[in-house]
Amino acid sequence: MQIRSDKRRAGRGPNSVAVDFFATPSSVYQPSVYRQSDLDRSNETVGSIELFGLCGARNVFHIKICGIRLKSDIDAIEAAGGDAVGLNFFPKSIRYLDPQSASTGELAIYAQKRGLTRVGVFVNESAERIGSISEKKWIDVIQLHGDETLGDAKALAAIRLPILRAIKLPAGPIGVNQIDSRIRPWTEAGFGVLLDVDAGPAHGGSGTALDWDSLGRWSKANEDTSWTLAGGLRPDNVAEAINVTGAKSVDVASGVESPRGKKSATLISEFCRNANP
Numbered sequence: 332m333q334i335r336s337d338k339r340r341a342g343r344g345p346n347s348v349a350v351d352f353f354a355t356p357s358s359v360y361q362p363s364v365y366r367q368s369d370l371d372r373s374n375e376t377v378g379s380i381e382l383f384g385l386c387g388a389r390n391v392f393h394i395k396i397c398g399i400r401l402k403s404d405i406d407a408i409e410a411a412g413g414d415a416v417g418l419n420f421f422p423k424s425i426r427y428l429d430p431q432s433a434s435t436g437e438l439a440i441y442a443q444k445r446g447l448t449r450v451g452v453f454v455n456e457s458a459e460r461i462g463s464i465s466e467k468k469w470i471d472v473i474q475l476h477g478d479e480t481l482g483d484a485k486a487l488a489a490i491r492l493p494i495l496r497a498i499k500l501p502a503g504p505i506g507v508n509q510i511d512s513r514i515r516p517w518t519e520a521g522f523g524v525l526l527d528v529d530a531g532p533a534h535g536g537s538g539t540a541l542d543w544d545s546l547g548r549w550s551k552a553n554e555d556t557s558w559t560l561a562g563g564l565r566p567d568n569v570a571e572a573i574n575v576t577g578a579k580s581v582d583v584a585s586g587v588e589s590p591r592g593k594k595s596a597t598l599i600s601e602f603c604r605n606a607n608p
């Protein structure tokens with residue numbers, strides 16, 4: 332199975348539609364389709380119902396290119412048909428963006444104007460720092476990529492942005508129940524999940540792949556659970572990864588870089604093309 336390009340295209344442009352394919356608890360209001368303007372209004376309420384429910388559980392992208400650092404990266408992603416960018420706020424990452432720098436704000440606004448969903452990537456960050464970046468309206472989604480607990484994530488509810496939890500799994504074969512026990516608490520609490528390899532102290536961006544056969548077995552048994560595949564994806568393996576795992580949403584950082592830490596427009600273009608039929 333490959334990501335359907337019509338869905339992907341639907342997620343782009345300032346008034347575009349992004350398909351929500353996260354399964355969320357029935358107690359949480361969950362429209363099936365969002366517009367970028369919905370994301371812009373994520374601090375508001377719709378009637379008496381909060382747009383994003385408790386903490387948000389929406390996956391609003393099909394292809395996320397993580398760790399962008401330049402406006403030209405955004406141009407390349409827009410041209411290639413990607414629909415989300417990861418802004419990395421982990422100081423130890425090669426892809427780090429300084430939240431104090433005006434150029435980070437310019438980058439975030441530039442991505443927003445191109446209709447791309449901006450995912451802020453955080454590792455064990457304080458709620459205050461995440462909140463201050465959110466207040467500047469630089470991000471649309473919070474990605475927690477450290478050792479954050481469910482309690483930590485729930486404490487971010489006041490920020491009122493959707494939260495995507497990176498679940499870091501071992502690189503080798505892993506059982507369906509083992510995967511499920513890591514994911515279920517988060518999805519049942521209404522959070523989105525991104526499955527990545529456990530990169531140890533680096534936390535992410537390792538370029539190492541998960542065992543796709545294991546994920547495929549798990550996803551077949553959990554078809555109602557929407558999730559994002561990350562870890563070691565590249566232009567030359569993303570189609571197979573989608574086919575084997577059944578992922579409907581993919582994320583990449585190092586696989587579209589040359590040299591490491593520098594995004595390549597050519598690799599971004601190939602990646603997006605191969606992630607779609």
Ligand SMILES: O=C(O)c1ccccc1NCC(=O)[C@H](O)[C@H](O)COP(=O)(O)O
Pocket residue numbers: 397398417419421424425426452454476527533534535536537538539561562563564582583584585586
């Ligand atoms: O990319 C990083 O440097 C990074 C560092 C610390 C935490 C998260 C990080 N990236 C988050 C992502 O979503 C990456 O796309 C994901 O880890 C996959 O990376 P890669 O295997 O390089 O495609």
